[in-house]
Amino acid sequence: MGKIFDPEFMIRSFPEVLQALPTTLFIAFVSGVIGLVIAFIISFIRYANIKILSPLAKVYISFIRGTPDLVQIMLVYYGIPLFLKAINEKFGTSFDVNGVPSIAFAIIALAINAGAYMSETMRSSLLAVDSGQLEACYSVNMTRFQALRKVIIPQTIGIAIPPLSNSLISLIKETSLVFTISIVDIMAQAKIVGARSFRFFEIYIVVSIIYWVVCAVVAFALSKVEVYARRYERKVDS
Template identity: 40%
Template sequence: MTIDSAYIQEILILVLQGIPTTLRLTFIPLLLALPFAFLIALARQRNIKVLARISQVYVSFIRGTPLIVQILVMYSLFPSLLNVIVKSRGTDYDVFGINPIYYAYIVFTLNTVAILSEVFRSALETVDKRQLEAALSIGLLPVQAYRRIVIPQALVAATPNLCNSTVNLLKSTSLAFLMSVQDITAIAKTEAAFGYNYLESYLVIFIVYIVLCSLVQVFFQLLEQRLSVYKRGRAVAKKTVMQPEYYEDARKERYHAGIEEYS
């Protein structure tokens, strides 16, 4: 078995044209899912009974069903159901003419909400509850306490898992070809079918996905370093406080101020 290097160059150029679609399938659902996932995590963490119960059922349902099944249900049944609703209202809108990428957005968003809600819930649990209680005791509103104290710390804890979830979402977008979305995988499979060059096509998208996932990991590493600035400041402050010279200087200042005797 030989590898056609000329075909690899041709398919690489075509596959690169599908990268924008793959990135849209990754980051649009991710951005749409972030606020809903955080609200679900907050409801479960605060144990808001009705919302917590509903969200728990939702998360269990999404995580308990394969993504490919969700895609097939959404792409096969949802348009038919939507068409019945549209026809019942007496309109002539062509439901089946909707760009399939919108169905992909819905599926990946619903799936990502469930995954990220668990990520955020575990991250919120890492923040000491006494910090929130202390913030409320000095007069901060709950929204202010979460925005200034809880969320910054939770984001740092959530960043590694958020990175993993984004990488998994990026790889999962390869299933969008089942909905006729022309992403990286769909282009490679279509072109490979003409000359049966599946080995070269799969090798190309294998490398492309590795590069994209590596770039995502680098981005989140930089983001984690950016968000961890407060940790370094706290470590420096702790080190400064623990140095003996600090206590010595403080005692001298108190002596000159007449607060205590210095010996």
């Protein structure tokens, strides 16, 4: 009779599962950067209450919040090839519908998802900065752009880093869904390794430990970034 629980299998499996860690981190990093760019754009659109664009931004955020992450990945995975095919038929172009790698779909889907959540963080952080500071900037003949760049945005970043850290950690964990579109990330690699011996409980413990350590390291690094970003506040308080 075989072992009910096999710690030795877990130890042997760690190196194999870790082979897929670079793929997971790459997807999380690239989609996080793109999501942050989207968040900045959307948050400033809503902060400035730009006509037409602001209502569209609200719809975008509402849709992302109201639909599961897996559904969004599937919409991108199946929607983009249809979109490219329609363009080819309409304009006679020759975009290779089958040539788009799966990892690109994953990055686009996760970036769109992260951008919606991060934009709300950025907008609330912008609103948290005292409006009187903007008026003070105007009083010394600063333009709106100069006031935002030199005064408002630096404070906004300091306020936004803790919730943005949570969003990034969530994004790392959400990469576990990309195996559904044939990407060999940590989860897919774990399923492959686990299927050879049907030791799925042990292999998912391995996956849990890897995600836990990665998220702990990211959280620690971002806490240091937060301390650096808010260094001016400490000087004022002292």
